[in-house]
Amino acid sequence: MTLAIRATGIRKVFGDVVANRNASLEVRTGEIHAVVGENGAGKSTLMRMIAGMYAPDAGTLEVGGRTVTGWSTREAIAAGVGMVHQHFMLVPTLTVAENLVLGQEPVRGVQFDRAGAEEAVRALGERTGLRVDPSRLVSDLSVGELQRVEILKVLFRGARILVLDEPTAVLSPPEVQDLWRVLRTLVADGGTVVVITHKLDEVVEISQSITVMRAGETVGHMQTAEATPSSIARMMVGREVKLALEETGEGRQEMVDGGWQMADARGGSATAHSALRLTQLTVASARRADEVAGVSIELRPGEIFGIAGVEGNGQTELIEAIAGLRPVSSGSIHLGSHDITRWSVRQRADAGLSHIPEDRHRRGLVLDYSIADDLILGVQHGFTRGIVLDKERIISNAGERIAQFDVRPGAPDAPARSLSGGNQQKVVIARELRGREFSVLLAVQPTRGVDVGAIEFIHQQLRAARDAGKAVLLVSADLVEVLALSDRVAVMYGGKLVVTLPADKASAEVLGPWMTGAGGTSGH
């Protein structure tokens, strides 16, 4: 068997940070290869060197037996290596076809040959199973569709070796299954796929072999057939870890097999008053007037209410409306006994609303602020003497949070940007769970893009908050996570909560159809 990619002794340094110290990788032609490791383990950096975006400081890189160390993206593309990034790089105001042909537009005479471009894209979609209407605007696409376009874009440029950086982070379970189908087709067709991920069930499900990285180094290589999620996790973290579902009392084997049943739902402390009450809440977005169409929820103290669903069904707008970041069209929001429907963000927060936002890079953190400064975002008015900020208290607050949540590296004056995704999320969670008084927590995608060790920790924190009598509204595209944590589970589809179940009645099989809009037929 020939090697598609071979990297040995790779070293890469950015400023103060050593991203790769002794990384190696061997990928056989025609396999799906998983690269796993905690956030900041140097996976993405290694892949970007393979795609020609960076040159390594040391080590050698071979593709198809040819030494290509330090090549350019142009050379990589010419040699058939294409990378699909974690963050989409598409022009929203152009159509799918226009995005794909960008830089090599087909022409008829001097005119752009739109029909030709669309036909070429459609044909490629048919062949690979990546079906997207080529004439649609990219700004109108869902996240899953966007990713298909990204993959199409790489294939359109003739890629035979496809590198995907955390492709499932934004997908719903059905979309993930679609993606696996596409990747298997590509491999069957003679292509090679490298997938970066840290979802261990995915690794086991899709890959043939696995490379594990830790601290910039390659620490192991194994055949998937010989691996178990816990053996992979142990190698990733360097110690034993509890996987998400173990706490429910069921073995991980069940998880791998797709067994989603959970332990008993908590009975929810039957207190008289609700912590958060939404009444017929309707919220508009730029696209439509009823992005959230009359949602009512009553959240009790001491419960986790999980909202599952494919992204783009109004979850973002719902949470933003509750947090005060988006105006409400009709309906009301009560926090405890207060009607907060028209309150400002700050008033709501001060009244006991905590919020782990969906996108920590855009909302949750000011990336260029120090960790200490980010740890007071939203509560800065509590850290003042007169109009001046109280530096001493800000630093001591940072010291406490960093220690409690084991943020690494733990220098309070380091910029948040320099942290790995998992540690950035820890900063947000530390602030929202311990940095303020609250009665209700909005937790949106709390573990997205976070490594295994940190996921375990974050889940513990959410449960601890629930056990301390807080009400938690959890929104996640990861159905496993919703099922593992929630006391009650709802599915959001088309701006409505189409089904709400106690956790012991909910399972992937039951909820799956609701998530695709086909739930009504199954009789709930």
Added chain:
Amino acid sequence: MRKLFTVLGVLVALHLILLLVEPAGASKVATGEGVDVGIVFDVGGRGDKSFNDGAFIGAERAQRELGARVRFIEPGEGSDREAGLRLLAAEGMDLVIGVGFIFTDDLALLAREYPNVKFAGVDYAVALDSAGNAIQPPSNLVALKFREEQGSFLVGALAALVGKSKKLGFVGGMDIPLIHKFEAGYRAGATAVCPDCTVIAQYAGATPEAFKNPGRGQELALSQYQQGVNVIFHASGSTGLGVFEAARRQRRLAIGVDADQYSEAPGYILTSMVKGVDQAVYGAIEDVRAQRFEGGIRQLGLAEEGVNFIDDANNRSLIPDSVRTRIEALRQDIIAGKIVVPATR
């Protein structure tokens, strides 16, 4: 690391080497015998094809013909006007010239501070005391003023004789006494040769913007031409460009101001009433060299070639010989004092 040091080393070495280069033609700051003259232009003045360039031409001629050494300074902002004058005065120049009325305050201040240096202000604004008499500048400062009304008188007569209609036009820029001078001379010249002629005089506005509004200029000129005017004289800065455009469209004539504006609308510019800034500057330098410099207010009229009108190969064909003879006779009468041209409306 090494890369950074290499770059720094190369840069330092390059700079040091270049500092040692001494081009053959390099000039040092001039000192020595002869008249040393310093001229400060207005901010952004050089290249105006008018005042500032006129001063430059006069100074160049003095360099050539009188052996004067002239230093020019172009200020970058308002406070540089004083700084430039001061720099030249401190260097012990024999004569320091500020070009434009905006130098008035700065020149007066420096003339008192440097009594041994001679100063000249082109178009220096002479203030009036409460009794209405001119306040004399310091004795080492000469105010170079122009009798615009005399030049305007001649082009007024010319317009009346060439225009062949009983109506004449005038477009002024900002409605202020300085521009009234032009109108008064023009009106007097016209009626001197054509007693029943009337002059339609209009102004573009009451703010300095009125000197920069070609659209308004064209509007005023078109309405005057439509009332039967055949020749329009403008004294309105770049507003006059609109007057020329109107002349071109109506196939009538216009008269330029300050500098020869023939090229703005060839064939439609009867003549231009010009101020002899070059002559004034040259004259001031000559006076210093001949040690006959006198402070005070110096009015430069037709006799001193301080004002004139253009009569050259370009527009000769527009002026009949009989008219030319008549105009020259008027010029002599003014020089001889037989005609006194009014400077106010």
Added chain:
Amino acid sequence: MATDRAPAVSPPGIPRWLQPLLPPLTALLIAAVVGDLLILTFGQSPREVFRLLIEGTWGNAYGLGQVLYKATTLICTGLAVALGIRAGMFNIGAEGQLALGGFAAAAIGLLLPAGTPALVAIPVCVAAACAGGSAGAAVPGVLKARFGASEVIVTIMMNFIIAALLNWAVATQLNVAESLHTPEIHAGAVPRLAAVSALFSGSAANFTILFALGAAVFTGWWLFRTRAGYELRAAGLQPDAAEYGGIRVGSVWLRTMLLSGALAGLGGVNYVLGYKQYYEEGFAAGAGYLGIAVALVGRNHPAGVVISALLFATLSQGALAVNALVPKQMVDVLTAIVIIAVATAVPEVERLLRAVRGKTA
């Protein structure tokens, strides 16, 4: 956490204190070499031109005074632009705000009766200048905060509107015959440096520089020490995160615009109260626009703004001194080269320095 942080040792051979100075020094060296070549193309000796440039600026008290005078206005406009950029706004209106500030100071100075004690008159006139600048910035501020109108376009338009209004006011309401300026103010004059030391005699330098330096200290304190500054910078870096953090981004923008206008307006004090004692049409003469370059080169930090204002003031005054040998435009080109060199070379050298630190780990 997987990635290691290399220990932050300083590269061997480069003293720690020198490191922050290296990037701007490199940029200035590049500008100097290009300047040498430019001078040579005019057939002049670079040594002679640079000698004159230094002599005419820092070489004597008068030249230094002129540099300080010019730097005073530039510090104010540079701070105005830098503050705006920190909040995520590009205030191109410093030019108009500066003019309006100067005019307001002159108008109040004219209204005050002659003989008003300086201790009353100066603060009142300075406050008027700040208020004038704020008024000029209020329009773009409100339009941005309420309707999201681009402050770039609105401030540019305001520059034209303010210029036209002030020209009208000076020409029709407050004119002195055959001039472009208002009558002299009756009270509120800021003393010149020459009043304290005869060395500065003749230079326009005046005590407004203390106001400007005070404004720089205030701006630094405001930006980096106060809660308002924390919220201002958050709004500038990431408006979405600021909004999430309970910050009303629109009102931060409005407040910042008003403060920025006040800083620019303060610059008007320098000319009107400190130098001429009257408002003259066009006195701002590009100092507002140059403020953008001052902020850029000063990297939007108040201390950097003060240093870069001194640099640009030196070049401006030096232009006069070398005018005998090379045309003024050469120094204009040199100024532009400094801006380009700082904008390009500084990030590059900083990257090199970081790489050096990384490798020695």
